Amino acid sequence: MNRVFKGAVLLLFSFLLLASVLVEKEPKEYPKSYFLEQGTRETGAVNLVTALYLAYRAYDTLGETIVLIGAVTGVLVLVGREK
Amino acid sequence: MIALLLISLLFLVSLGGMILSKNLIRKVMALNMLNSAVIILFIFFGSLKGTHAPILVGGETDIVDPIPQALMLTAIVVGICVTALALAFIYRLYDRYGTTELPEIEHQVHQNDQ
Amino acid sequence: MRKTNILDVVSRKLSPFILLFGVYLVTFGHISPGGGFQGGVALASGLLLILLAQGPGVLSRTFSLKGISLVEVLGYGLFLLAGLAGFFWGLGFLSAFLAPPGTIFILNIVIGAKVGAGITLICWHLFLEGEESE
Numbered sequence: 001m002n003r004v005f006k007g008a009v010l011l012l013f014s015f016l017l018l019a020s021v022l023v024e025k026e027p028k029e030y031p032k033s034y035f036l037e038q039g040t041r042e043t044g045a046v047n048l049v050t051a052l053y054l055a056y057r058a059y060d061t062l063g064e065t066i067v068l069i070g071a072v073t074g075v076l077v078l079v080g081r082e083k
Numbered sequence: 084m085i086a087l088l089l090i091s092l093l094f095l096v097s098l099g100g101m102i103l104s105k106n107l108i109r110k111v112m113a114l115n116m117l118n119s120a121v122i123i124l125f126i127f128f129g130s131l132k133g134t135h136a137p138i139l140v141g142g143e144t145d146i147v148d149p150i151p152q153a154l155m156l157t158a159i160v161v162g163i164c165v166t167a168l169a170l171a172f173i174y175r176l177y178d179r180y181g182t183t184e185l186p187e188i189e190h191q192v193h194q195n196d197q
Numbered sequence: 198m199r200k201t202n203i204l205d206v207v208s209r210k211l212s213p214f215i216l217l218f219g220v221y222l223v224t225f226g227h228i229s230p231g232g233g234f235q236g237g238v239a240l241a242s243g244l245l246l247i248l249l250a251q252g253p254g255v256l257s258r259t260f261s262l263k264g265i266s267l268v269e270v271l272g273y274g275l276f277l278l279a280g281l282a283g284f285f286w287g288l289g290f291l292s293a294f295l296a297p298p299g300t301i302f303i304l305n306i307v308i309g310a311k312v313g314a315g316i317t318l319i320c321w322h323l324f325l326e327g328e329e330s331e
Binding site for chain 1: 084087088090091094095098099102103124131137138139140144146148149150152153154156157160161163164165167168171172174175
């Protein structure tokens with residue numbers, strides 16, 4: 001009975017997911033022209049993705065370094081050595 | 084259209100594997116695949132307009148959207164951290180209960196409660 | 198299952214080239230495809246090849262566990278310092294303070310070292326499983 005219930009929920013969720021994803025929308029790209037024109041001049045990077053995640057969105061990179069330190073601490077605590 | 088069908092197929096297969104599987108390591112592998120499916124979906128939706136990679140070496144102007152690519156770099160590293168912590172949890176569960184099958188662990192927990 | 202000579206020879210000869218490729222990805226991150234995250238993962242995979250093929254004793258001779266932990270902690274501190282250095286020039290937090298490619302070049306190297314050290318540390322601790330090392 002448990003497996004039937006799980007299977008039914010999965011089937012319902014898959015129908016909803018397919019119905020919402022397969023409607024192909026045309027994406028709007030507002031800030032792309034700004035990065036195309038001003039990105040190289042302001043940051044000096046030819047690689048636009050590097051200019052994005054290090055100059056315009058550097059706060060997200062700081063948060064990601066925090067997540068890395070948290071993961072290393074968690075693994076060290078869980079698998080730690082007993083003295 | 085074909086690409087969207089394949090990405091949602093990957094998402095549904097890994098979600099079903101994570102819910103219905105009884106081995107803990109298979110659950111963690113399905114979680115990682117789930118992460119990859121969502122990341123591919125974001126980058127696919129960013130590549131619909133434009134023909135060139137967002138690196139302005141020769142003075143191109145017809146580039147794909149660089150914003151989802153920059154955001155998904157952080158998402159990939161967060162996925163690695165979640166998988167590492169889940170594997171560390173599985174190591175502790177194996178140390179305590181001696182098995183990685185979920186029905187065995189539930190059986191031992193019920194036995195300890197009585 | 199015996200360990201053959203192929204694993205021994207290939208891992209010792211291939212690992213410096215993987216590390217060199219990782220350093221190239223990190224330092225040329227603002228011109229060609231690459232950057233901090235990609236180069237950091239390549240650096241980590243170069244170190245982990247030695248760890249998995251030869252054992253943690255061989256890796257500890259060149260890169261000790263305490264050394265890589267120090268690199269990770271120093272990387273985080275350098276990132277915060279680079280963010281706070283913008284205050285001296287009257288700009289905000291994490292803004293560019295050197296000439297155009299200066300700040301993101303330094304930040305690329307810091308991120309590459311930090312991500313490489315972090316992933317190596319995670320896999321090293323999972324590999325050692327709580328035994329006493331060295």
